[in-house]
Amino acid sequence: MTVTKPSSGRERQSSKRRAALLAGCAATAALTLTACGSGGAAGTTNKDGFAQAPQKDGALTVWVDATRVEAAKLYQQQHPDVKLDIVTYDGDANGSNYLQTKVQLFNRTGKGWPDVVFSSQNNEVTWAVDQNFAAPLNKGLIPSAALGKFASGANDVCTVGGTVYCLRNDLSQAVLWYNAPLLKKFGYSVPTTWEEYQALGEKVAKEHPGYLVGDAGDSFTPEIYLWASKCGANHITGPKSVSVNTSSEACTKMAKLIDVLIKNKSMSISGVFSTDFGKNEADKVLLMPGPAWYGGAVFKDTFKIPAKQIGAAPIPQWQGDASPSTGNVGGGTWLLSQHSTHIKAATDFLKWVTTDNAYQGEKAPGFPAYAPAAENWLKGQDASGYFATDLSALKNASSQVWPGWGSGQFSQEAIWAATVKPGLTQGKSVVSMLPAWQDSIVKYAKSNGYKVSQ
Amino acid sequence: MAFVAAYVVLLVAFGVLPTAYAIYFAFTDAGGKITGFANFITTAQDFRFLDAVGHVATYLAFWLVSLVVFVVALALLLHRLASGGASKALRFLYYIPGALAGAASVLVWLFMLDPTVSPVSSLLGAMGFHTFGEVIAPGNLPVLFTIIAFWTGAGGWIVVMYGALNNIPTDVMEAARIDGAGAWKTAWHVQIPMLRKWIVYMVILAFAGGAQLFVEPQLLSLASVGVAGRDYSLNQLTFDFAFQMNNINGAAAVSVELLVVSVSAAALFVARSGFFDAD
Numbered sequence: 001m002t003v004t005k006p007s008s009g010r011e012r013q014s015s016k017r018r019a020a021l022l023a024g025c026a027a028t029a030a031l032t033l034t035a036c037g038s039g040g041a042a043g044t045t046n047k048d049g050f051a052q053a054p055q056k057d058g059a060l061t062v063w064v065d066a067t068r069v070e071a072a073k074l075y076q077q078q079h080p081d082v083k084l085d086i087v088t089y090d091g092d093a094n095g096s097n098y099l100q101t102k103v104q105l106f107n108r109t110g111k112g113w114p115d116v117v118f119s120s121q122n123n124e125v126t127w128a129v130d131q132n133f134a135a136p137l138n139k140g141l142i143p144s145a146a147l148g149k150f151a152s153g154a155n156d157v158c159t160v161g162g163t164v165y166c167l168r169n170d171l172s173q174a175v176l177w178y179n180a181p182l183l184k185k186f187g188y189s190v191p192t193t194w195e196e197y198q199a200l201g202e203k204v205a206k207e208h209p210g211y212l213v214g215d216a217g218d219s220f221t222p223e224i225y226l227w228a229s230k231c232g233a234n235h236i237t238g239p240k241s242v243s244v245n246t247s248s249e250a251c252t253k254m255a256k257l258i259d260v261l262i263k264n265k266s267m268s269i270s271g272v273f274s275t276d277f278g279k280n281e282a283d284k285v286l287l288m289p290g291p292a293w294y295g296g297a298v299f300k301d302t303f304k305i306p307a308k309q310i311g312a313a314p315i316p317q318w319q320g321d322a323s324p325s326t327g328n329v330g331g332g333t334w335l336l337s338q339h340s341t342h343i344k345a346a347t348d349f350l351k352w353v354t355t356d357n358a359y360q361g362e363k364a365p366g367f368p369a370y371a372p373a374a375e376n377w378l379k380g381q382d383a384s385g386y387f388a389t390d391l392s393a394l395k396n397a398s399s400q401v402w403p404g405w406g407s408g409q410f411s412q413e414a415i416w417a418a419t420v421k422p423g424l425t426q427g428k429s430v431v432s433m434l435p436a437w438q439d440s441i442v443k444y445a446k447s448n449g450y451k452v453s454q
Numbered sequence: 455m456a457f458v459a460a461y462v463v464l465l466v467a468f469g470v471l472p473t474a475y476a477i478y479f480a481f482t483d484a485g486g487k488i489t490g491f492a493n494f495i496t497t498a499q500d501f502r503f504l505d506a507v508g509h510v511a512t513y514l515a516f517w518l519v520s521l522v523v524f525v526v527a528l529a530l531l532l533h534r535l536a537s538g539g540a541s542k543a544l545r546f547l548y549y550i551p552g553a554l555a556g557a558a559s560v561l562v563w564l565f566m567l568d569p570t571v572s573p574v575s576s577l578l579g580a581m582g583f584h585t586f587g588e589v590i591a592p593g594n595l596p597v598l599f600t601i602i603a604f605w606t607g608a609g610g611w612i613v614v615m616y617g618a619l620n621n622i623p624t625d626v627m628e629a630a631r632i633d634g635a636g637a638w639k640t641a642w643h644v645q646i647p648m649l650r651k652w653i654v655y656m657v658i659l660a661f662a663g664g665a666q667l668f669v670e671p672q673l674l675s676l677a678s679v680g681v682a683g684r685d686y687s688l689n690q691l692t693f694d695f696a697f698q699m700n701n702i703n704g705a706a707a708v709s710v711e712l713l714v715v716s717v718s719a720a721a722l723f724v725a726r727s728g729f730f731d732a733d
Contacts, residue, residue, distance in 0.1 A: 219680055409698075417680035421587070425585070426591065447502070
């Protein structure tokens with residue numbers, strides 16, 4: 001999401017916030033004697049592209065999700081002289097908005113912000129910039145040489161009006177995962193086009209009923225299939241504008257493919273994390289288009305598939321399409337607070353956690369967004385001996401994520417889950433629900449203040 | 455006296471002031487400027503608002519009717535059994551689910567309702583539900599939330615009603631028996647009329663609680679990864695306005711509406727039932 005942003009917006013927001021803060025303080029002053037901290041301009045210095053609060057000594061507060069605790073602990077181990085206060089929160093998983101909720105409360109009280117935060121969402125800048133939380137990173141804090149080494153487009157979701165407000169932790173480009181020994185046993189080969197993929201699904205349904213070539217039951221299903229197919233359901237065209245069109249051929253032909261495979265039961269509608277899938281279908285996976293993190297988080301840790309079975313191939317393309325494209329499912333981000341009073345320590349941590357091989361190159365569970373670390377990470381995956389093939393498909397896909405699908409403030413996953421998923425359960429086809437899906441996206445976008453073109 | 459004063463301070467600090475603050479927010483914008491009913495209009499125009507009103511109304515209808523019917527019926531049954539030792543055990547049994555904290559008891563139900571892990575999966579299967587997705591189809595939600603709310607909340611009320619039944623003077627019951635009234639007639643003509651105030655009291659509190667429906671749909675929404683229960687109730691919408699859309703004032707407007715509706719409903723019930731009339 002690279003967008004241009006009118007410069008007046010932020011100042012207006014800021015004065016509004018200060019007024020709200022004052023009002024809030026006035027109303028609570030009678031009740032408590034808590035001093036309403038000055039979130040305002042007193043004593044700030046303009047540096048690195050934003051007004052920095054007076055710097056102090058003291059512990060660096062880092063908020064991470066359970067998975068990233070390991071990163072913070074490793075940093076502490078390697079930097080014993082840094083005082084680190086590690087706080088675990090849900091990481092905004094499943095769109096919980098915990099961080100946004102807290103930041104709004106901190107904005108009202110004028111204190112309490114963490115210095116560095118990890119979020120498993122990649123749309124945090126859609127609010128964190130307006131609410132004066134995220135610090136600009138390419139105005140002095142992070143050298144452009146380092147920024148340049150992130151995979152191409154990785155930090156698009158962090159960029160507003162040319163300014164980078166967060167760093168991408170991992171990429172979640174979709175590839176085609178498959179069970180290599182099973183595919184060989186059945187005498188099939190890995191499909192390279194969607195046409196071949198559909199044909200294989202129909203063959204599997206006849207010859208080996210019960211086995212699966214994919215799953216369409218997750219809230220992120222559209223980000224795997226429809227995004228890869230270049231369906232323009234979520235084209236963020238500006239900071240508060242989006243273009244939504246789910247009736248183009250790119251959308252309908254993929255929806256039809258999904259419908260055919262759901263109907264012949266070679267595509268599941270349970271969702272890979274559902275109890276149902278884990279119990280009844282986990283050992284029936286032949287092929288599975290899915291994001292980079294499926295390798296570890298789904299096949300290895302959730303389905304417990306033994307080593308040397310799962311391999312990765314490029315996601316299929318439509319026949320005759322010259323520019324290969326794929327989708328993307330999430331990928332976390334790191335933000336640095338503008339209110340931090342330990343900016344130097346915070347920046348050091350941020351740089352280390354996103355780029356250093358000690359974590360990203362060796363320990364990170366997902367595909368690192370920082371390209372040199374990704375190289376190292378891939379070597380590590382090969383050496384671990386879990387996968388049946390090398391993971392070069394991931395590397396190639398990392399630069400093929402179709403840029404026509406953005407990351408807005410409203411959650412596409414939540415919309416799909418509430419609009420399309422119940423219909424799938426009732427046996428409706430995806431094609432028949434495309435108009436309702438569009439309608440729902442438009443409504444959510446509008447109620448979040450987006451200008452919508454269809 | 456000091457005790458009452460301490461209570462008043464707490465009540466003002468955590469009850470009255472926040473309410474006043476919310477009302478102030480509801481009629482102002484983010485800058486503190488008075489905006490009249492603008493927040494009410496904006497929120498009412500949100501595409502989810504009317505749906506949420508409908509959802510809460512349906513839920514309230516299911517919940518209040520089932521609460522009144524089953525709580526009174528079960529309390530009467532419990533009272534009939536009072537002679538035996540079974541009553542004590544049943545009273546305790548009814549109360550247990552209520553002792554679980556709200557969110558925890560909803561989590562229990564999330565397991566109960568998922569056919570893959572549910573201890574009653576054969577029952578769910580017999581009703582035609584084979585996956586969690588089928589169980590939580592949109593049309594089933596009011597019934598599901600009612601079942602959850604009844605299971606977690608009704609036990610306490612049964613115990614209260616039972617206590618109220620015990621307060622009916624024995625000579626009244628005696629007189630009914632001598633006049634030849636059986637169990638059914640005694641219940642209908644003597645016990646239920648004398649329980650009326652308790653029932654009204656229960657309905658007022660249950661109405662206020664039900665209108666604020668939040669935990670059940672919110673947890674269901676998390677458990678189903680957004681398939682069911684998101685933006686379902688007005689309170690969830692309030693939460694969304696405040697924290698997702700950065701519109702605290704709109705959120706305050708919706709909560710003021712909920713307050714007005716609950717207080718009006720309570721006033722209506724009180725006035726019609728002669729709740730505060732001296733006996």
